[in-house]
Amino acid sequence: MLYSKVAAHEKRRLFREQLAATFGSGGPMRFPGAFNPLSARLIERKGFEGVYISGAVLAADLGLPDIGLTTLSEVAGRGEQIARITDLPAIIDADTGFGEPMNVARTIQELENAGLAGAHIEDQINPKRCGHLDGKAVVDEGTATKRIRAAADARRDDNFLIMARTDIRATADGPHGLDLAKDRAKALVDAGADAIFPEAMRSLEEFEAIRSAVDVPLLANMTEFGKSELFTTQQLADVGMNIVIWPVSMLRISMGATGRALDTLIEEGSLTSKLDEMQHRADLYDLIDYEDYNHFDTSVFNFTVEK
Template sequence: MLYSTTPAAEKRRLFRERLATGELLRFPGAFNPLSARLIERKGFEGVYISGAVLAADLGLPDIGLTTLTEVAERGQQIARMTELPAIIDADTGFGEPMNVARTIQTLEDAGLAGTHIEDQVNPKRCGHLDGKAVVDEDTAIKRIRAAADARRDPNFLVMARTDIRAVEGLDAAIDRAKALVDAGADAIFPEAMRDLSEFEAMRAALDVPLLANMTEFGKSDLFSADQLRDVGINIVIWPVSLLRIAMGAAGRALDTLNDEGHLTSKLGEMQHRADLYDLVDYEDYNHFDQDVFNFTIAR
């Protein structure tokens, strides 16, 4: 009731233990706290919080317009509603290396299990769009070194995302990833890999956990969890999928309202009131109220 019962530090410890087993951990993207609870109920291993989703939630494009305050606040709202570890997208760290350090400590305080910092030039672009630019290796290394040095909980996962594959090719991505691991990255997020062979090449070159981004309508094919497991991927995210599905359904419902004047034909597609009440623990709150407000006012 209210929030998760597992402290953030314990979530991080358990997450790092499970990540060390080498198994594939599935992190669907939550677009709000309620969807994070649904992800947990459906048996997934973690929750991902996408920068693109956070921007879209504010009606903004994913080009670095969100602030650390906005991201951390929304991340805290989502992370505290689930027992699962939550990884959040921190874009380029919201500034120079000192800003990156502050970002890490702010996200720790917000209860997140980890984050990734990317090597794009500010203002950043969606990782699956053309026209991206990356910073030089020295700048990328400074960002990750600042992140690793700033954390106070050693179990907080500092992941480095590199977008250099789309700019300079796979060999450059492998070289950049190795440099970022040497700088202190616990894991690598190689963005916009073209096919499974590229993930395999990254796996052969690196000893740290790897993340695969299975975002729709992007540069990468949409591989199954089994396919990614077979090439040694450790975390797979579907960052925007639930938001896309929800917005698609909302659009169709509004069309139905325009056409029919009611939503009777859509009832079968809706989450039932009973399921919603179960997801938010309505009954537990009801018992809590009865226990607390057990007095009467004298007349």
């Protein structure tokens, strides 16, 4: 009932233990993207290992493009709402850290306070762009490493995962772009990154090349309609990936279904034909522990009103 009974520091500790196990036979941890607290609870119920909170989804939820318009307070607030509802660890997209290195430091502490298990900071310039769009530009190595060093120095819980995302692969075609990504990943690890998020890798071989370059956990982004092929978790495990995210997938599926339902309502005047596609009320009530709330309410209000 209400929120997760697992304390944030315990979620982080368990997450780091499970993440370490992925270097053995544990396989990659699967983090579907949650677009609200209820979807996070469903992700947990279905047996996944974690929840991802996408900056693109947070922006879209506000009706905004993913170009750095969201604020730290908006991101931390929504992150807290999602993280507190599930026992799973939640990793959040912190864009470029919302400013200069001191702002990055504050960002990390706010996200710690919000109960997140980790965050990634990217090396794009401000204003940033969606990771799978053309025309991206990244900051120089010194600026990128200062962001990560500030993040690592600011955290108070050593188990809070500082992940560095690099978008540099997309700034150059061919092998040169991949070489830049490998060099940037090494520099970010040296600056204190616990894990690396190599954005917009174009093949399994490219993921494997990053794996050979650094000895920290790696995240693979399986977003649809982007620059990366959509590989299976097993394929990604085979090249050494430790976390896999599907950042916008659940929102895309939900919005696609909503659009089709609205079309049906226009065409047919009712949604009777869509009933078998809806989550049943009984399933919703089970997901939100409705019976536990009812039992609690009954146990508290156990008096009768005099007439």
